[in-house]
Amino acid sequence: MKSQKIEEMSNEALLKHKKTTQLATGMLAGMLSVLLVMVVLLAIKKGLDATSIALGVIPFALMPILFLNWNNLKAIKKELNSRQNVV
Template sequence: MKSQKIEEMSNEALLKHKKTTELATGMLAGALSILLVMTVFLTIKKGLHATSISLGVIPFAFMPILIINWNNLKAIKKELNSRQNVV
């Protein structure tokens, strides 16, 4: 499936895409934050084990996805603001 460019999408589609991207980004950020806190707690509680190291890698591995979603969300907001100024 080929995705449309932001400039080619309608206002309704942009608003829907913005809402789902905000939700997904927020949930991912929350899950990564909780996992990072759990990793720090596990490391303090039990020391540096293979489990705490492997759990600690996951938030940093998924950080690029979070950054990409954040940048897409900024682009969508910018496009919606430019359309509101024109109309």
Template sequence: MKNQKIQEMSNEALLKRKKTTGFVTGILSGMLIAGVTLSIFLWVKQGSSVALPLLVTFLALSSIVWININDLHSVKKELQIRNAEH
């Protein structure tokens, strides 16, 4: 898929991107929260040596969520600008 600038995309493409990015970000956030919770549980309750590397991995992957949230905000901002022009 080509990496298009947001300003060059059509309204339909922006709405599709907003919907898709929001859905994927929500699923990823839920999975990361569940993973962090499980890692903390394993670390505290069972003293597992695997828990700390898992926790670090989940926290490192959380940066993807922030990238998606920033992308979602920029798509929403572009849609608001386009709606204000009409």
């Protein structure tokens, strides 16, 4: 299924998409932060073993998704602001 372009979406759809993206981005950032703190504490408590190294890779591997969501959110906000100026 192909998603619509931001320019083609209605204001209501953009606001809904913005709210959903904000929630997903916030939750992902929170979970990645918690996992990173847990990995650091695990590494301090048990030393650098295979488990802490393997878990430590996960936050860095999922960071591009966070940045993509962040950029998408900025584009939605920009489009909403441009529509407010036109109307």
